[in-house]
Amino acid sequence: xxxxxxxxxxxxxxxxxxxxxxxxxxxxxxxxxxxxxxxxxxxxxxxxxxxxxxxxxxxxxxxxxxxxxxxxxxxxxxxxxxxxxxxxxxxxxxxxxxxxxxxxxxxxxx
Amino acid sequence: xxxxxxxxxxxxxxxxxxxxxxxxxxxxxxxxxxxxxxxxxxxxxxxxxxxxxxxxxxxxxxxxxxxxxxxxxxxxxxxxxxxxxxxxxxxxxxxxxxxxxxxxxxxxxxxxxxxxxxxxxxxxxxxxxxxxxxxxxxxxxxx
Numbered sequence: 001x002x003x004x005x006x007x008x009x010x011x012x013x014x015x016x017x018x019x020x021x022x023x024x025x026x027x028x029x030x031x032x033x034x035x036x037x038x039x040x041x042x043x044x045x046x047x048x049x050x051x052x053x054x055x056x057x058x059x060x061x062x063x064x065x066x067x068x069x070x071x072x073x074x075x076x077x078x079x080x081x082x083x084x085x086x087x088x089x090x091x092x093x094x095x096x097x098x099x100x101x102x103x104x105x106x107x108x109x110x
Numbered sequence: 111x112x113x114x115x116x117x118x119x120x121x122x123x124x125x126x127x128x129x130x131x132x133x134x135x136x137x138x139x140x141x142x143x144x145x146x147x148x149x150x151x152x153x154x155x156x157x158x159x160x161x162x163x164x165x166x167x168x169x170x171x172x173x174x175x176x177x178x179x180x181x182x183x184x185x186x187x188x189x190x191x192x193x194x195x196x197x198x199x200x201x202x203x204x205x206x207x208x209x210x211x212x213x214x215x216x217x218x219x220x221x222x223x224x225x226x227x228x229x230x231x232x233x234x235x236x237x238x239x240x241x242x243x244x245x246x247x248x249x250x251x252x253x
Contacts, residue, residue, distance in 0.1 A: 034164075035222035038157050039229070043149070051217050058132030062139060062156045079129070087136070 001025050001110060003067045003090050006046060009108050010101050012069065012092035015081050020090040023066045028105050030098045034059055041065050046105070048098045052076040056091075057083040067091070071098045117141070117179040123163055123188070125172035128216065134175045135160040141177075142184065147252060154230040155184050155250045161223040162188040162246045168213050169193065170244065183232075186248040194240040202228065 004021040007014055014021065026044030031037050032051055041047055041063040048069045049056060057080055060068050067090035070076055076091060084091050094101060119141065121134035139156040159175070166173040170192020178185045195201045202224050209219025228234050231248040238244040 032217050033220040033222070034217040035161065035220050035226055037217075038160060039222070039226055043153075049217070053216055054129050055132055055216065058136055058160070061136050062132070062160055063153075 001108065003046070003092075006067070006105065006108075006110070007092045009104050010069065010092070010094045010096055012094045015076060015091045015093055016084050016089065019085065019088050020067065023090070025066045025110060028102055028110055029065075030102060038063060046110075048101055050074055050098075052080055054080050054083055056080055057087055057089050060084070060089045061087050065089075069094060069101055071096060071101060115180065117145075117177075119175075119177040119179075121175040121177075123166045123172040123175055123190075125167070127167060127172070131164055131167045132160055135163050138175075138177055138184075138186070141179070145179065147184075151250060151252055154232075155186065155248075158227045158230040158234075158248045158250065159186045159188070161226045162186065162248065164218060165223050165246075166190045166192070168209050168218060173243075182253060183249055183251045186246075186250075188246045188248075189243070190245075191243040194242055194244055195236070195238040196240050198236060198238060 003023050006025050025046050029041045029045045030048040032049050043064040044066045046067050047065040069092045073095045135156050142152045166188055170190035173190030176187045200206055204225040205221040207219045207221035213219045232251045233249040235247040
């Protein structure tokens, strides 16, 4: 599944423009401890986190996550979005909770 | 790269600056990618360096990163003039952290920084002196 399709499935809103939407999603990962995320996210995973600060972009870049999903309509800092766009990282906002995101992704075959 | 070639990179790690924390690691990751290094090796190097970089920001008012890449390894040296680590064995334990609450709220300070460095480095050397600072040297082999 592509990032764009996943975004549609979770009623997502892509905050970072057109870049990276055709990347394949290899799995889902939900966690907010950044060290844990660093060592457990696999390349291509969609990463769900409530953090919205700039280091989210750095962690996504280093782990090669296919996208970052911010749940429950948490607002994302403009600087984070700007940085993500620069680095080609996709950030998706959705009103769903992390649990609901995973349920929908699972139903869709991820 | 020829046999005698060593690529050297230097970065300043700014103090208390979570905005640019991770910049040096990201930059090294890009360089290793451009050199065609295996993805698994790049991941190990990037994670270990990121953890060291974040530690310097959190605990030591920043520091410096010096990277040496030759044909068979990358050596990452992160140096700070921070408070030093009084009990290194304790600090190496997963879950042990002295990070302040403000930092934990950002998702750091889980007590996994040093254990992650140890896990992903092929060799990890830590020289630390209370009141003087800490130097972390991470070696990751390409093969």
